């Protein structure tokens with residue numbers, strides 16, 4: 001009797017099961033958190049890779065009151081939005097507080113982070129494991145950018161820009177232009193004058 005009942009249950013569950021390929025697949029949303037000060041071609045490379053494996057990718061800029069960034073939050077957001085406009089499944093957002101809390105808020109099940117070299121690994125591993133401790137359901141996915149970006153970082157881009165070097169091929173043209181505007185004293189002065197006269201008028 002028990003055996004017959006069991007066989008019937010298997011029969012009905014097989015009949016109910018939809019054939020593979022017609023079942024709705026679970027949509028995977030990932031966040032790509034970071035400072036992006038400024039966004040570089042290395043970030044863009046990773047965003048492109050991430051957009052291919054996740055259904056939705058949210059580039060999440062950290063609003064960090066303890067750091068004085070070179071680019072304001074809205075400037076970074078504008079640059080990233082322009083850089084990612086061609087990807088239909090990528091959007092840009094800002095967040096503060098814990099990454100894991102933001103991930104829960106946007107229903108993300110993965111955090112995307114880039115690893116350029118072994119030197120990144122220790123910090124990234126520590127962060128990934130701490131995030132796992134805080135939110136066990138959230139997975140961190142590491143991806144490697146193209147080899148040509150393996151030595152590239154926002155910190156070096158800022159430093160090169162501040163010392164008058166060329167950041168061509170390291171950042172998108174628009175970022176290069178904005179960096180020049182931010183750091184060139186003559187352009188800075190012009191902007192300050194324009195803002196002052198706008199306020200007066």
Ligand code: PNS
Nearest residue numbers: 033034035036062097098099127130131
């Ligand atoms: O681009 P960065 O500066 O390497 O990004 C670091 C970032 C934003 C991913 C990290 O500082 C972060 O997640 N900050 C949010 C606060 C938080 O969740 N801290 C605990 C991390 S284990």
